[in-house]
Amino acid sequence: MTIFRGENYFHQQDFPFYIDKYTILKGQHIPSHTHDFVELVFVLEGSAIHEMSGHTYKLAAGDVFVLEPQVYHSYTCSPDEETIVYNVLFDASFLQREMEVLQQMPSFVNFFYLVPFLRKSQSFVPYHPLQPSQKLQIQSHLQTIYDEFRQRREGYQLIIKTRWIECLVWLSRFHHENRKTMQPSAVSDKEWMDSIVNFVETHYYQPLTLQQLSQLCGMSISSFTAKFKEATGQSLLDYKHAVQIRHAARLLQSTDSKVLDIALEVGFGDVSFFNRMFRKHTGQTPKEYRRQERSGAGE
Structure with a gap:
């Protein structure tokens, strides 16, 4: 094609x-x-x-x-x-x-x-x-x-x-x-949640709020929160942080960018908070993670 x-x-x-x-x-x-x-x-x-x-x-x-x-x-x-x-x-x-x-x-x-x-x-x-x-x-x-x-x-x-x-x-x-x-289209809650997850996956570096995303689906904040957690097993904030850390880990592996620059690139304005989130999700600091990944790649 x-x-x-x-x-x-x-x-x-x-x-x-x-x-x-x-x-x-x-x-x-x-x-x-x-x-x-x-x-x-x-x-x-x-x-x-x-x-x-x-x-x-x-x-x-x-x-x-x-x-x-x-x-x-x-x-x-x-x-x-x-x-x-x-x-x-x-x-x-x-x-x-x-x-x-x-x-x-x-x-x-x-x-x-x-x-x-x-x-x-x-x-x-x-x-x-x-x-x-x-x-x-x-x-x-x-x-x-x-x-x-x-x-x-x-x-x-x-x-x-x-x-x-x-x-x-x-x-x-x-x-x-x-x-x-217009007549409401028969979009299921699952389809809405799939679309929101896709949006978070591609716009993880931007500030996203519960109010903004629930409004997109025409849901109340409480209804959106419950349905998002049912679909992903996590709150919106926890899911977004996990996506951000996943991208940060990839950058630590594949680039020589400074930790501060990577934190900013994936949407963290505070490098101390980024370090805490990174340790929470990986069990290591960003520097420890980079060192381990690169030493393992060299074996």
Whole structure:
């Protein structure tokens, strides 16, 4: 199967972003493929069948969805009309600093991280249908981004970045607002907990609170706490610390970085607390662990 690489689209290393307005012809089939970048798809006109993660969905104008790297998917256009989509491709590092702020918004985390993960559930619709006024707003932003990307006039990168951040914020808001009026999807507690565990595993270095994560699932803090412990056998904080220490141990083994730098990299702001947590989970200090691992590797 085809794997699309970011290096073929991102021609500037410090600006890993690409946008295209693509027309899928009547009856055209785009075979299954994946990519090593993040992709956001907005259906401007037409209709198509979209297959991903083993499930098939019917897309219509106004639908929008996020595809993370390594997800295989394909399209089959309607035999009666062309389908026009905006494809927005970007590397996860494109908005690295801005992402830290965006990830404090529960609606953004839900739209951008949890919805893609929950597509594994047959009952969960992984795309988001926009209302007419919402569709026009996103369409206007994407058209500006598309024009700026093609024309590349002075300051185009700043305009693209600004408009793209606005798009992500608007889409997050729309997702939150529309979810209240849509029929609730039959996502089980286990599926929600699996999605939260996946989020903690990939965002362990960020401050995550019970309030933030319980809000994502639409649960009370007490209900979320009980269900998370039932699913993992640990509290949220203990689980997060275990993940952080696991990554720290890997860095101690594979790099020569200072203990302080590793503590900061995995999300501990206090090196003394990091040392205590590391000893709690491994029975050794970070330095003892590194020394033992390296002496064992040399035998």
